[in-house]
Amino acid sequence: MLRELFTLWRNRGARLARCLGQDREAVSINARHRRCAAAWEPHLAATRTLILDAAQAAVGRETAVVLGSGACLDVPVAELAGLFRQVVLLDAHHPRPAGVLAARFPNVRLVTADATGMVQAARTAAKSRSPLPCPVPRPDPLAGLAPDFTASVNLASQLPIPFYRLLGRRATGTEAEAFCRGLVTAHFDWLASLPGTACLCCDTAWERVDGPKVLERLDALEGVALPAPDRTWIWSIAPRPEESLAYDRQNHVAGFLDFAAAWGAKGLD
Template identity: 30%
Template sequence: MLAELRVHAASRRDTPPRFRPYLAEAVRYWSTRLRQSRAWAPHLANARGLIDTGIDDFPVRRTVVVLGAGPLFELPLESLARTFARVVLVDRAHLSAIRPRLARYGNIERQWRDLSPATSVDPLAFLAGIADLDWVISANLLGSMALAAPAGQHRQVIEDHLAALAALPCPATLITDLDYRVFNRHGVVLDSADLMHGRFMPRSGLRWKWEAAPFGADQRHTRRVHSVAAWPDWREADFG
């Protein structure tokens, strides 16, 4: 708890006032990752590996933008910073805990933005103003945006974000959790949720499981497992 309070206080100092209400949620997510490092390791390795491998597809490496950069858990930040001339990290909250990683490089910048279509007509319009944009990465952002959307807008938030990625003039990598299931110690499913809210997602993407909450994290005798999918370039996703 003391570590969380320190990170929150240090982050608040350089967070624009309108984004400070989002710090508490961001700190909770950061703290959960520290407690569940072993359970989360395979998921994070898959996400980082996908992005790391994707770097090789770019003969020209000028600017990469990461949507939902958060505490950088899913990002091979060092690889991106070494290979791209400019790395732009976009999120509603940028915690002080990431500062040591950012300080090693002079080509990384943070932008505070609310990327939800529920709060803006075109939340990705700012990308058109970023010079030499070669790559956009949506990093485990979609499900959380839908979850936070006003009642009745969950599906539309998903549709709008996916449509915006598909319309980009550069490759758009998408990593997202699709659903989750809660199991008891006998393997019986006690609860489940479709995080895409009925939106069909193509089978062409990479798939893996993420044990987001092992036994004892949410409740003593349950574990929550998310299904994750990723597409190196959402614009080329095969819906067949």
């Protein structure tokens, strides 16, 4: 706990990260990774492989963008830097390890941005009880950048989480639920609309398990249905005794090499 507090003190996020609690979350993620590194490695390796396979299929070699880069545990930064003229790592908060890693490559830069574009709207709605945007508009976190390759990495299921906290008492209403579901849908619509190749890696379900017995299963995407993925795997995110002696926690993960094609085909079903 003291180590985590010291890490947070050394690497407090900008206003956006503090508002979303992303700087604290980054510290917690890195601490859990230290404790569960062996259990996490198959997931991290599968994610890196998915990103590289998708990136190598991209036609252009000018710009690659990674959304949800975090500490870059699951991002093959060196390989992407060798494939593209510039690599943009986008997140609401960049932990110190990401900054140290990016500094090794002159063509890698960090961009701090709200991937949803909805933080201010949610804060205003929470304070004034004004309506939440419906439908949620597509975000534009790249500010006009036209990437040859984009990867959304373990991000989609995380987008609504801080908004439930931001919305406070309104977080339990159907309007808030529709808004948070809209955040996920808007992210998918935006990702599929980008030029170049778009890759998606995201949780689809969260489970508590005791051996083969599923004790609890939660949808990770607010009810948004995905098409059939190219790859799936299990992320052993909290093996015993990380959270409990009574169960292990695991995430179901889906990977798409060409998300635009898959998302578009879903609309034709």
